[in-house]
Structure formats: C-alpha cells, structure tokens
Amino acid sequence: MKIQADQLIRELSSLTLSHIQVVENLKTKTPAELNHKTAPESWSALECIEHLNRYGAYYLPEIESQILNTDAVSESTFKSGIIGNYFTNLIKPKEKLNKMKSQKEMNPLNSKLDTTTLDTFLQQLNHTISLLEQSNKISLNQTKIPVSIFRYIKLKLGDTFRFCIYHNERHIQQAVRAVNTV
Numbered sequence: 618m619k620i621q622a623d624q625l626i627r628e629l630s631s632l633t634l635s636h637i638q639v640v641e642n643l644k645t646k647t648p649a650e651l652n653h654k655t656a657p658e659s660w661s662a663l664e665c666i667e668h669l670n671r672y673g674a675y676y677l678p679e680i681e682s683q684i685l686n687t688d689a690v691s692e693s694t695f696k697s698g699i700i701g702n703y704f705t706n707l708i709k710p711k712e713k714l715n716k717m718k719s720q721k722e723m724n725p726l727n728s729k730l731d732t733t734t735l736d737t738f739l740q741q742l743n744h745t746i747s748l749l750e751q752s753n754k755i756s757l758n759q760t761k762i763p764v765s766i767f768r769y770i771k772l773k774l775g776d777t778f779r780f781c782i783y784h785n786e787r788h789i790q791q792a793v794r795a796v797n798t799v
Contacts, residue, residue, distance in 0.1 A: 618697040622757050625695050625775060629782050630749045636782075637742050639789050640666070644735050646796055652730070653799045660726065665792035666738045667725035669785055673741035675765045676781050680748050683774065689756035696758060701776025704764075708780060710787045723765075742785075749778065 643651065643662060652661045660668070697705070752760075757775030764770045772780065 618702055620695055622691060622693060622695045622775070623753065625757065625779075626749050626753055629778050630746060632782055632786060633742055633745050633749070636785055636789055637739060639793065640735055640739055640742065643792065643796065644732060648731065650796050650799045651732070651735075653795060655795065655798050658726070660791065660795065661730075662792035662795040663730040663732075663734045664725040664728060665788040665795065667728055667730055667734050668719065668723060669788050670734060670737050670741065671723045671725070672765065672781065672784065673738070673745075676762070676777065677741060677744050677748065679762050680774065680777060681744075683760050683762055684748060684751050684755060687755050687760045689759035691753060691755055692758060695773075695775040697776055697779070698773050700770065701772040701780065704772070705776060705779045705783055708787055709783045710790050745782070752778070 643666075646662070651663045654661050654664075752774060755774070757778075758773050760774040761771035762774055762777040764772060
C-alpha cells in the first residue's frame with residue numbers, strides 16, 4: 618500500500634475521532650448493558666475495550682518514545698511494509714470476521730470492569746490523536762516500533778498506527794454489537 622503520508626494521518630485521525638464518539642455513546646449505557654455477554658466465552662463491551670486498553674498500554678508509550686527519539690524527517694509518501702500490511706489486513710474489520718485468539722495477558726475475559734475502562738480508553742484515544750499530529754514531522758517509513766508479541770520484529774510507524782487503529786475499530790464494532798444484543 619502506498620499513500621501520501623499526510624493523507625494517511627488525516628484518515629487515521631478521522632477514524633480515531635469517530636472512535637471517541639462511539640465510546641462517548643457507550644458511556645451512556647448502564648453497567649448491566651456494558652457487562653452483558655451473549656455467551657460465557659464471549660466478551661462484553663467493557664471486555665472489548667479493556668482488551669484495547671491493554672494493547673494501548675504497550676503501543677502508545679512505544680510510539681511516543683520513538684517519535685521523541687527519532688531524527689528521521691518526514692517524507693511525502695508512506696509505503697507499507699510487507700509484514701505491516703499483512704498484519705493490518707489481518708486485523709481490519711471485514712464482513713466475515715476471522716476469529717483470532719488473544720494472548721493470555723491481553724485477554725480480559727471475566728475481568729471485573731466498570732466505566733473507568735471507558736475513561737482509560739478515551740484518554741488513550743486522545744493520546745493517539747496527539748501522537749498522530751506529532752508524527753507529521755517525522756518519517757512514518759524509517760521510524761520503527763517493536764511488535765508486542767515479537768519484540769524483535771519491528772513495524773514502520775505508519776503500519777503500527779494502521780494496525781492499532783484498525784484493531785481499535787475491530788473491537789469497538791464488537792463492543793457495539795455486544796451492547797446491542799441486550
């Protein structure tokens with residue numbers, strides 16, 4: 618995938634702003650609605666968001682550290698890497714979703730959660746917007762972020778943003794579906 622860097626940042630920022638609106642809407646739901654599950658092994662809306670919080674707790678500090686410590690200047694075009702594009706396309710929401718197994722530490726199943734889970738996620742989303750703005754000044758191609766499950770594999774910053782934000786989209790849709798089945 619090849620795209621103008623500023624266009625990618627705008628698109629990802631727009632998607633993240635839409636996530637903020639959805640989560641603000643989730644905050645209007647009752648605790649029972651937010652904790653409702655369609656089956657014992659499925660995730661509630663809050664568990665979906667907690668899963669994202671756990672990924673954000675890893676990726677956002679990594680991204681911020683690389684943004685602050687890189688000297689690679691921005692270029693006009695972002696070209697996705699093979700691995701980054703593969704992971705992003707794998708996680709992107711589709712009509713027929715492929716089920717994925719979460720790492721044990723990233724699986725929030727049966728966690729005791731309340732609306733502070735949503736507040737934490739909103740803070741992460743706002744931090745993401747800030748990081749996207751800061752990334753306008755640096756290389757989305759040369760700045761690299763270690764992958765959470767295999768730290769020796771590093772993705773381009775642009776691919777890391779794509780992966781994280783589409784991962785958010787996937788589980789936000791799942792959270793909305795969980796709330797709508799109440």
